Amino acid sequence: MNMLAKWGLAALVCAAALPARAEWVKRITDGIMGTRITVELWAEDRAQGEKAIDAVLDEMRHIDETMSTYKPTSEVSQVNAHAAEGPMHISKELFDLLVTAKHYSEITDGAFDITYASVGYMYDFRKHVHPDEAQIAKALPAINYRHVLLDPAHQTVQFSQKGVRIDLGGIAKGYSVDCGIEVLQKLGYTRAFVGAGGDSRIIGDRFGKPWIVGIRDPRKGEGNVIARIPLENAAISTSGDYERFFDEGGVRYHHIIDPHTGHSASKVRSATVIGPYATRTDGLSKTAFVLGPDAAMEIYNRLDDIDAIIVKLDGSIAYSKDIQRALRAPPAADAPAAPPAQ
Ligand code: ADP
Ligand code: MG
16 A cells, blocks of 8 residues: 555544544633633533533632632631631541642641741732731741641541641642543543643643643743643643732742741742642642752652752753753654644
8 A cells, every 4th residue: 555545544544533523622711719720622522522611610619619718618718717726627628638738748848838828818919918027927836737737537627726827729729620630531531631820730642742831931921931841641830939929129029938937938930840640749839939949859859750840040940850861862763853832
């Protein structure tokens, strides 16, 4: 068979295998968890695909209702109001996420700490409000993930002292992305992208091509990227000091708080973490801001399933060891050309 006939036949076989109306379905929604949600999937039928996206967004709304500290009725707000009084029974979902959050505190030497909110609640980045030194000094002892006592036998949480507050803003978006992907997988989808703000996860590829996720240049406007990362079956989270911030008196106040000082953590400009789950990459992406590029990279390099790209304060870029190796390696003779940026 000559080549033309062979490829012609292959094209026919592909066309026969794909139902006529199969297509990419994409939706961008603002307002859930205070961020932009993007869902894109390959659907055999557009109406079914739209329904699947509705299901993802419903799941994310439910997580927002449970976890948001902006909603006084949320379960987390109830915990903040009462957990210092004694053990509080909470939902299995919240309990499990608190266990997960504690795990990230432990593996990041306390850089990730949901009790940052004991001081963090006094910042309002939209209104340019920050606590003064006296307020920080008074509230600082309440920051320590060890103050959150979890009892798996009774599924309760208790704060060991007054003044402790938690906020899951550093992990809830990644978690909601994983839940969204799970919704799609249960419905049988095998090619999809779910993103919530800086946290995204991808299943499958784009028919022989990877998905391309851009990492924004932290000192330039949206759309200016320092790298385009080809990904399949992976999650990626970027934390940046440009997300929610204001500058005052030469100081940049932004939304990642150093649990040791109660001040904005300013040891890098941005950190991108790549791994298998968005809960995991979200739980790790704040670390570099608190510990600095070297100590954070040591932690990232110790974790076999994690890659990282850090933009340092001087604008230079540090890569985790597997990415460094990939950048050094000459392309294999049969490697496909780099995919075009999307
Ligand atoms: P995004 O909210 O866009 O996903 P990040 O993943 O960088 O951005 O998370 C920033 C959020 O993490 C903050 O808005 C705050 O809610 C929370 N946070 C801030 N400092 C810490 C910290 N030291 N540990 C855990 N969470 C934190
Ligand atoms: Mg995040």
